[in-house]
Amino acid sequence: MFVLINDTIFSEEEATLKITDLAIQRGYGIFDFLKTVGGKPIFLEDHLDRFYSSAEQMRLNVKQNRSQLTEGLYALIEKNKLFESGIRITLTGGYSPDGFNIAAESNIIVTQVDFVINRNFEKSIGIMTYDYQRQFASAKTLDYLKAIWLQPVMKERGDDDILYHDNGMLRECPRANFFMVNEKNEILTSKSNILKGVTRKHILKFGSQNFKMDERELTMDDLRHAKEAFISSTTKNILPVTRIDGRTLSEGKPGPVTGALMEEFDRYVYG
Amino acid sequence: MFVLINDTIFSEEEATLKITDLAIQRGYGIFDFLKTVGGKPIFLEDHLDRFYSSAEQMRLNVKQNRSQLTEGLYALIEKNKLFESGIRITLTGGYSPDGFNIAAESNIIVTQVDFVINRNFEKSIGIMTYDYQRQFASAKTLDYLKAIWLQPVMKERGDDDILYHDNGMLRECPRANFFMVNEKNEILTSKSNILKGVTRKHILKFGSQNFKMDERELTMDDLRHAKEAFISSTTKNILPVTRIDGRTLSEGKPGPVTGALMEEFDRYVYG
Numbered sequence: 116m117f118v119l120i121n122d123t124i125f126s127e128e129e130a131t132l133k134i135t136d137l138a139i140q141r142g143y144g145i146f147d148f149l150k151t152v153g154g155k156p157i158f159l160e161d162h163l164d165r166f167y168s169s170a171e172q173m174r175l176n177v178k179q180n181r182s183q184l185t186e187g188l189y190a191l192i193e194k195n196k197l198f199e200s201g202i203r204i205t206l207t208g209g210y211s212p213d214g215f216n217i218a219a220e221s222n223i224i225v226t227q228v229d230f231v232i233n234r235n236f237e238k239s240i241g242i243m244t245y246d247y248q249r250q251f252a253s254a255k256t257l258d259y260l261k262a263i264w265l266q267p268v269m270k271e272r273g274d275d276d277i278l279y280h281d282n283g284m285l286r287e288c289p290r291a292n293f294f295m296v297n298e299k300n301e302i303l304t305s306k307s308n309i310l311k312g313v314t315r316k317h318i319l320k321f322g323s324q325n326f327k328m329d330e331r332e333l334t335m336d337d338l339r340h341a342k343e344a345f346i347s348s349t350t351k352n353i354l355p356v357t358r359i360d361g362r363t364l365s366e367g368k369p370g371p372v373t374g375a376l377m378e379e380f381d382r383y384v385y386g
Numbered sequence: 387m388f389v390l391i392n393d394t395i396f397s398e399e400e401a402t403l404k405i406t407d408l409a410i411q412r413g414y415g416i417f418d419f420l421k422t423v424g425g426k427p428i429f430l431e432d433h434l435d436r437f438y439s440s441a442e443q444m445r446l447n448v449k450q451n452r453s454q455l456t457e458g459l460y461a462l463i464e465k466n467k468l469f470e471s472g473i474r475i476t477l478t479g480g481y482s483p484d485g486f487n488i489a490a491e492s493n494i495i496v497t498q499v500d501f502v503i504n505r506n507f508e509k510s511i512g513i514m515t516y517d518y519q520r521q522f523a524s525a526k527t528l529d530y531l532k533a534i535w536l537q538p539v540m541k542e543r544g545d546d547d548i549l550y551h552d553n554g555m556l557r558e559c560p561r562a563n564f565f566m567v568n569e570k571n572e573i574l575t576s577k578s579n580i581l582k583g584v585t586r587k588h589i590l591k592f593g594s595q596n597f598k599m600d601e602r603e604l605t606m607d608d609l610r611h612a613k614e615a616f617i618s619s620t621t622k623n624i625l626p627v628t629r630i631d632g633r634t635l636s637e638g639k640p641g642p643v644t645g646a647l648m649e650e651f652d653r654y655v656y657g
Contacts, residue, residue: 139409139410214474256531
């Protein structure tokens with residue numbers, strides 16, 4: 116697989132950064148991740164909006180403007196001849212002379228991976244809750260310390276993902292947003308101190324025409340009364356959650372509200 | 387300058403990591419930093435203790451044992467012919483096949499920089515306080531997002547460093563520990579949820595034989611009554627603080643207690 120670093124395409128083996136890069140020195144950088152279907156990026160403008168917003172929030176300069184970056188993405192898709200894929204755009208603090216302050220020029224890395232989304236509507240997962248608030252919640256930073264550190268804990272419990280709450284206020288999963296269905300059949304998702312996902316945005320935009328749907332400050336107590344739940348992300352679209360902290364939801368199968376939303380959303384994305 | 391990556395010495399220009407490294411992908415890694423004086427590492431065992439402890443806390447394997455790592459450090463010092471220096475040992479999550487889970491093998495990088503410690507006892511700095519708690523406080527992780535992000539704010543205020551407090555509980559600076567002298571001439575330093583510095587440890591060990599000294603839960607209110615203050619680190623030894631959030635301490639000059647401690651500590655380290 117070929118990789119774009121700044122203005123040059125490299126083979127995977129040659130795709131390297133010097134160790135003075137601020138990601139290696141201090142974990143400093145942001146990224147975004149989008150998918151292509153049939154060689155066409157899905158929700159590209161939303162991902163670029165968020166990429167540039169994350170960069171700005173973290174005080175990182177992007178040398179490439181939107182059209183240059185878009186050209187780079189398409190060039191890479193052509194070069195890799197990979198049409199069903201995930202594309203990651205990473206922006207780091209650059210080669211910092213003092214190993215601490217942001218460099219004048221960031222490094223931008225575009226990678227592509229073979230990826231076909233799971234459209235099996237029967238699949239569901241179990242999740243565990245964990246008290247943690249992401250720093251710089253509205254920027255997609257490289258900081259996944261807690262998520263990675265928690266992986267063995269999660270696996271030992273037999274769970275598939277983690278739902279962060281901040282002292283009882285529901286937030287998000289490390290790489291996905293969280294939705295629940297309450298007793299009134301309303302589909303609710305956390306409102307504050309989260310990374311607002313592109314899939315989440317489109318579910319809210321599209322879904323609210325067809326379902327009772329809202330962004331709200333949700334609590335662990337709301338969670339205990341959830342009838343159904345699901346998570347959303349670029350790689351998962353809508354993925355049902357049927358177990359939370361050991362409690363089974365909707366008899367261990369995707370619930371009726373989630374199922375109906377999934378079918379509608381699938382048509383919305385894939386036509 | 388030469389760089390040691392895993393078992394191989396590279397020139398600075400050739401010192402690279404592949405972009406699949408988990409530091410670049412997810413900011414995941416730890417490090418330690420020590421100094422050499424006359425070619426001899428100072429407090430080496432303390433730094434190795436902390437390095438292996440940080441690695442263990444973050445679930446990272448270190449292929450090299452202590453004696454292999456020590457041999458590597460000395461080989462690098464010989465190769466670089468740099469006897470007054472700072473040495474950084476970085477350990478990352480390695481080349482992760484899925485870009486998320488820790489790889490079976492970490493990458494270890496040892497770099498050396500030209501560095502002579504400032505032993506001018508007249509120098510002092512101003513600091514600003516900021517409400518923030520480091521994650522994984524007792525591990526020296528790569529997470530410096532907040533510290534780097536705050537640099538322009540700090541510079542605009544004319545300050546030289548940042549003192550974190552967690553909702554009023556004093557913690558530490560991003561790269562140093564904090565000490566204050568109270569109205570009873572006791573030298574106090576924060577006790578909990580901090581990275582316990584090697585210099586801090588030796589100040590406490592040595593200093594308590596000569597001064598009234600204690601680790602304690604300190605608050606922003608204690609700070610407002612501080613007569614003197616200083617920070618400690620490997621690169622700074624003891625550095626007086628004479629301004630906190632705009633308030634001048636000890637008439638803008640290093641105070642008498644700090645001055646006496648600095649002289650004693652300098653003899654302790656350099657003989």
